[in-house]
Amino acid sequence: MKIPANSSRLLDPERALRLARETLDIEAQAVLGLRLRLGADFARAVGMVLEVQGRVVVMGMGKSGHIGRKTVATLASTGTPAMFVHPAEASHGDLGMITPADLVLAISNSGESEELTAILPVLKRQGVKLIAMTGNPQSTLARHADLVLDSGVDQEACPLNLAPTASTTAQLALSDALAVALLDARGFKAEDFARSHPGGALGRKLLTLVSDIMRSGEAVPRVSAQADFSTLMREMSAKGLGATAVVDEAGLVIGIFTDGDLRRLVEKGVDLRSGRAAQFMHANPVTIQADALAVEAAEMMEARKITSVLVVDSEQKLCGALNSNDLMRAKVI
Secondary structure, eight states: OOOOTTGGGGOOHHHHHHHHHHHHHHHHHHHHHHHHHOOHHHHHHHHHHHHOSSOEEEEEOHHHHHHHHHHHHHHHHTTOOEEEOOHHHHTTTGGGGOOTTOEEEEEESSSOOHHHHTTHHHHHHHTOEEEEEESOTTSHHHHHOSEEEEOOOSOOSSTTSOSSSHHHHHHHHHHHHHHHHHHHHTTOOHHHHHHHOTTSHHHHHHHOBHHHHSBOGGGSOEEETTOBHHHHHHHHHHHTSSEEEEEOTTOBEEEEEEHHHHHHHHHHTOOOTTOBHHHHSEESOOEEETTSBHHHHHHHHHHHTOSEEEEEOTTSBEEEEEEHHHHHHTTOO
């Protein structure tokens, strides 16, 4: 359809705003209507999915297919293995992706999509369990299903009552409800979610260890307790951490010397030329284990108002160092 060049002149702002509000009202009522209809069948659907040995295979045509793809993404990221199979492609070979160990969740508002109904007999012969999400409980899809989730709506938000709007909102909400009930039943936790989202902010916070981002080896500033002041300053300057660890002969951390310590000594007029690291250091410094979460290091540094922390291994020997810049680069903070 060709859009008139002057279509913007046809805009009635008040009408547009009224239609927008009506759309939200209609879709909100569609979701509330689902809530009133939820019952034992929904709980049975959750139980069926929990018993599946294979995957949840979601199918749908058109707009329902788009909802199906989003449903797959939500299920997969919350502990339920899932995949999307396009009904039209299923008739041309993709049906081979589905095994008797799987469960099919078929989404169709009318329940009469030809591409979907054409493969239902094959699925039944394979012994594949089928849950139908449809707005028509008397449809062909519903009759073939082992269980029906009613996603029906009274009307579409479209002024013509044609374009899938309220019906797809209902499908999306019902799919989300299913995913949430499943993750709760599985005992799915934030740590599990993080493992499915290693590239996200939550994944970085819950999966990144101190050992993943700490400075190690020659990059870690360290001096002995007997090091003179010149050696102390050269080590701090060379490693760029703004601090250096003071260790004993076994490599155990016995102190730390920071830029702040230097400033305070200078302000006090202390003669630094003849002193040793053991005299200047801050004894028994804060340390963190290498296998701790990086977010724990961030919380520790914030609570103690420090910008760097020494990292130790299980024997309390110095093995690394970390500062706030390292945490920022790793996007932990």
